[in-house]
Amino acid sequence: EAGVAQSPRYKIIEKRQSVAFWCNPISGHATLYWYQQILGQGPKLLIQFQNNGVVDDSQLPKDRFSAERLKGVDSTLKIQPAKLEDSAVYLCASSLRHEEAPEAFFGQGTRLTVV
């Protein structure tokens, strides 16, 4: 079974520039999550999609972060403009999200460095 795919693996940008990350979830997984993992911390949920609708974006800094999931499959997360404190690993995860299979499967992540 193919896992969650993310690209790019690494990205270095200057502050105030924009950047976009891409995620392809496991086939058939309706739920997609974007997490931010700052070095030395646990992942923090940024946004959750169910199909192409947003379920939870309460922790997404909406003045600079945006995300979309067109057609309910792939998703992109964008940061514009980036700040130094956005340096982190951005993890995408997907799940079937139901009582019998709540497990979230993570992608390899995109390591963002803002200089």
Place this chain on the structure above:
Amino acid sequence: GENVEQHPSTLSVQEGDSAVIKCTYSDSASNYFPWYKQELGKRPQLIIDIRSNVGEKKDQRIAVTLNKTAKHFSLHITETQPEDSAVYFCAASPTDSSYKLIFGSGTRLLVRP
């Protein structure tokens, strides 16, 4: 909202010894508690999980216990091996059926050969 605290932040044990990592959660209605292992530069991977209707679950050398009254759950690794060295994260899932995960801050486990 849910808040998860995890202790200790680092843990060093001798190969063959046991390791215990503890987490507490704030939302008494949370009902799903997974544990993830993250090796350096790799993705978090689920190693074991427990539902709120169960007090203990075992899978070979790893076990998880849940105390709903005290709102804490623990990961137990027996007969530790060097390949168990990694960062371990606990998480809790609120009962709003979204199954979003609120993570603890992680425990770096080092198993000394």
